[in-house]
Amino acid sequence: MAFIDVRRLYHRYPGSPVHSLSDISFQIEPGEYLAVLGANGSGKSTLVRCLDGLAEIESGTVRLGGLDPMNADELAQLRARTGLVFQSPADQLVASVVEEDCAFGPENLGLPREEIARRVASALEAAGLLAERSRPAWALSAGQQQRLAVAGALALEPELLLLDEATAMIDPPGRTGFLDLIGRLNAEGATVVHVTHSMDEALRARRVLVLHRGRLVFDGAPGDLFERPELEAWSLSRPVSLEAARRGRATFPEFRPAGQAPSDFRDELARLARLARPARQAKAAPLARAAERAPAASVDAPSDDDALILEKVAHEYLGGTELSRRALDGVSLRARKGELVALVGATGSGKSSALQHGNALLAPSSGQVRILGRDPAAKGADLKALRSRAALAVQRPETALFETCVGDDVAFGPRNQGLRGKPLVERVRSAMERVQLPYAEFRDRPVRALSGGEKRRAAMAGVLALDPELLLLDEPCAGLDPAGRESALALQAALKAEGRAVAVSTHSMDDATRADRVYVLERGRVVAEGSPAEVFLGTEPPPGLERPWAAEASVLLWRAGLTAAPAALDAAALADEALAVLGVPSSGGGPRAAGEGAP
Amino acid sequence: MKDLEFFRNATLGQYVDSRSRVHALAPLTKYLGLLALAVPALASRTAYAALAVMALGLLVALAAKVRPAFLLRGLKPALPALALIVALQALLSWPGDASAVLLRLGPIDVTLGELANSARIAARLAALMVTLGLFTATASESQIVHGVEDILAPLSRLGIPAHRLALVVGIAFRFIPILAGEAELIVKAQASRGADFGSGTRNPLRRVKAWLPVLVPLMLRALERSEALVEAMEARGYAGGLRSRLATYPVGPREKALRAGLVLFTLVSAILVSMAPAPFGT
Numbered sequence: 066m067a068f069i070d071v072r073r074l075y076h077r078y079p080g081s082p083v084h085s086l087s088d089i090s091f092q093i094e095p096g097e098y099l100a101v102l103g104a105n106g107s108g109k110s111t112l113v114r115c116l117d118g119l120a121e122i123e124s125g126t127v128r129l130g131g132l133d134p135m136n137a138d139e140l141a142q143l144r145a146r147t148g149l150v151f152q153s154p155a156d157q158l159v160a161s162v163v164e165e166d167c168a169f170g171p172e173n174l175g176l177p178r179e180e181i182a183r184r185v186a187s188a189l190e191a192a193g194l195l196a197e198r199s200r201p202a203w204a205l206s207a208g209q210q211q212r213l214a215v216a217g218a219l220a221l222e223p224e225l226l227l228l229d230e231a232t233a234m235i236d237p238p239g240r241t242g243f244l245d246l247i248g249r250l251n252a253e254g255a256t257v258v259h260v261t262h263s264m265d266e267a268l269r270a271r272r273v274l275v276l277h278r279g280r281l282v283f284d285g286a287p288g289d290l291f292e293r294p295e296l297e298a299w300s301l302s303r304p305v306s307l308e309a310a311r312r313g314r315a316t317f318p319e320f321r322p323a324g325q326a327p328s329d330f331r332d333e334l335a336r337l338a339r340l341a342r343p344a345r346q347a348k349a350a351p352l353a354r355a356a357e358r359a360p361a362a363s364v365d366a367p368s369d370d371d372a373l374i375l376e377k378v379a380h381e382y383l384g385g386t387e388l389s390r391r392a393l394d395g396v397s398l399r400a401r402k403g404e405l406v407a408l409v410g411a412t413g414s415g416k417s418s419a420l421q422h423g424n425a426l427l428a429p430s431s432g433q434v435r436i437l438g439r440d441p442a443a444k445g446a447d448l449k450a451l452r453s454r455a456a457l458a459v460q461r462p463e464t465a466l467f468e469t470c471v472g473d474d475v476a477f478g479p480r481n482q483g484l485r486g487k488p489l490v491e492r493v494r495s496a497m498e499r500v501q502l503p504y505a506e507f508r509d510r511p512v513r514a515l516s517g518g519e520k521r522r523a524a525m526a527g528v529l530a531l532d533p534e535l536l537l538l539d540e541p542c543a544g545l546d547p548a549g550r551e552s553a554l555a556l557q558a559a560l561k562a563e564g565r566a567v568a569v570s571t572h573s574m575d576d577a578t579r580a581d582r583v584y585v586l587e588r589g590r591v592v593a594e595g596s597p598a599e600v601f602l603g604t605e606p607p608p609g610l611e612r613p614w615a616a617e618a619s620v621l622l623w624r625a626g627l628t629a630a631p632a633a634l635d636a637a638a639l640a641d642e643a644l645a646v647l648g649v650p651s652s653g654g655g656p657r658a659a660g661e662g663a664p
Numbered sequence: 665m666k667d668l669e670f671f672r673n674a675t676l677g678q679y680v681d682s683r684s685r686v687h688a689l690a691p692l693t694k695y696l697g698l699l700a701l702a703v704p705a706l707a708s709r710t711a712y713a714a715l716a717v718m719a720l721g722l723l724v725a726l727a728a729k730v731r732p733a734f735l736l737r738g739l740k741p742a743l744p745a746l747a748l749i750v751a752l753q754a755l756l757s758w759p760g761d762a763s764a765v766l767l768r769l770g771p772i773d774v775t776l777g778e779l780a781n782s783a784r785i786a787a788r789l790a791a792l793m794v795t796l797g798l799f800t801a802t803a804s805e806s807q808i809v810h811g812v813e814d815i816l817a818p819l820s821r822l823g824i825p826a827h828r829l830a831l832v833v834g835i836a837f838r839f840i841p842i843l844a845g846e847a848e849l850i851v852k853a854q855a856s857r858g859a860d861f862g863s864g865t866r867n868p869l870r871r872v873k874a875w876l877p878v879l880v881p882l883m884l885r886a887l888e889r890s891e892a893l894v895e896a897m898e899a900r901g902y903a904g905g906l907r908s909r910l911a912t913y914p915v916g917p918r919e920k921a922l923r924a925g926l927v928l929f930t931l932v933s934a935i936l937v938s939m940a941p942a943p944f945g946t
Binding site for chain 2: 114117118119141144145147149151153155156157158159160161162164165168169170171172173174175176177178181182185201203217218221421424426449452453456457458459460461462464465466467477478481482524527528531
């Protein structure tokens, strides 16, 4: 019998006219690694909640190891065998000390103290947190907190791990550590159900379910899913690895890498190159280091083009108290008008703090800040006016929506600027249209009736309605599905094309390749800067980070002597690069071939 | 320019992990210590007595390697409330206040008795805040919870759910920094949209209006966060029933003696300070 058995499952939230899940049926065998994909609001999280008895089933049956989550006694047994990890690391900490948080599950089972201690030790060991056992849980990094959540689940010694977008809020190194841990547990026999927006993570699974508007529209292998024409309609996208191979295959049908690693791409290309023209060997050019090629921009004299300049900015939170913490340590960066600047780095590296200096929410402990040519520290500086010209969208800006109707909330900013009447309506209308919330339709829509993705867009409209010259966006794409992410990136490009300066922080190296300039932060310092090509195609990956997939593959092609220099940052450019190796003339049309990368 | 920082002076509720001998005590002992200072502070009838209790608290802080300045900074947010109390004392008269009038301004007169009362109330409040600050600086969140559990443990035989009550206390403490963090984010979001924060307006009406866009989403977030916490707890098998506990706090003979001493001190000092004659017959 299947381990998880779901038949004709229906679910509806109280008061909602539509089903959030309709007619879902599937079976999962013990030891499977299953990914669940779907747009924001497609019902993925609801499905997980139905499995763990957190959401009430309307009709249909759900069985986990033969247990029924709708039966109170069986639910207790079921939860003792199931570990659930949620999206937000901080939200799922129950106790304040690492080992006590880990012990919460077994304590609920009423196990004897010695048994709890044994389980906690082995769970923390598996999650790599044994050294942190007596630290306060809030002091861990987001990645560590998420591994603690897994440890808390592991202490139950579960047969099933349910992961609900568990990697959405952790940085790339934290994510890698987390996924490796999950992979190891799966290899040891645990069944894994992983809800995710990341197509790369879906590739780790052997089987994928896709939900679309509450219905199960796909159940099969990831390789088959990404060949499906409906991909875009389901708000999904193809992982860069598959996209590059697919583009290569369009002109070179034999091009079939054995796996999804950048090295597989290289090996396949090398094999085909040997077959095609054994004599051809591109000469490897020496590769400049990113730092050596970095432009001297940061020492330029300030000009009218500069929307934001941070000059050796240091910032200490709670300075002079027991809890002081240095967030920035001499950061210099600038964003010019008509330029998109990306800040990347691990959690706690100072990205948010740097952005908050950009609209004078934070004042530097030392160093200089100039915002749109003004010094916010000058006497009599009108910070309120300055902040609405240099607007910041905080992380998860949708949490700050407060008016009942969408239109009123978007109008909050321009109203504070003194706009009234027709100009105000026009400002609100155009801001809402820009984020695809048609004014006539959404103006009077209650905020609480919006989906998560719509709320994010409404919050973004509230910032755009200020008509700012400088936009500071703190992780604007976090938690969005691929379609939402793509339209957010398109919006950033459009804002920049209008001559505004845009500074974003992001955990996605792929997003960062779309910027004009990338700053890599580590522990409050800028450790690398330059164009995406300079930062991602140097001999070494940026400190503490990994290259985007296409850039990694491109560097491997160059290392193997196949190309003269690494130049690709995205799937299209990589495919062109590969085809050039095979003697096929470039299609002329990757959107960007990252020309700067070639010396 | 002012930074929008919320935690700067909020020392109440902040644990200072200095690993002193005070920190090493069992939670129950720390609760007894809290009582030993709080009871005489509340019972005190003169400002001197309350200040003496505060001084004692600061001495214990030294032993606990918690800087007295850290605890005193915690008084800063309470200053407006103190000012209000003193003003009310001056405005209203005590019945039968026969003490000397120091100052007369139209209908308002300030008497020596009123002055003494203001000083006593201020000193009591300060002593209490220092005591509580010292307690939270030396007892971590989980120890506060375990302490409640240990105090109520005898009652659980009578069917009183000690653990559930302890959990309520623990969650209340946990939500202080959570709500402060959420409030900070929301304030920053609204300030970025031109709301009046940190731009130094003194108009009280504008200040109140500026806070409305913070309170509404803050309430929503508080509900969302508590719902998330409930789900996280349920998913790990919490059902409110019988549980076991990982943490234990072995208590040696010296600590047992200390506990007895603290109880004795509480009783004696409370009697002593409350017997002292209140000045000026108030």
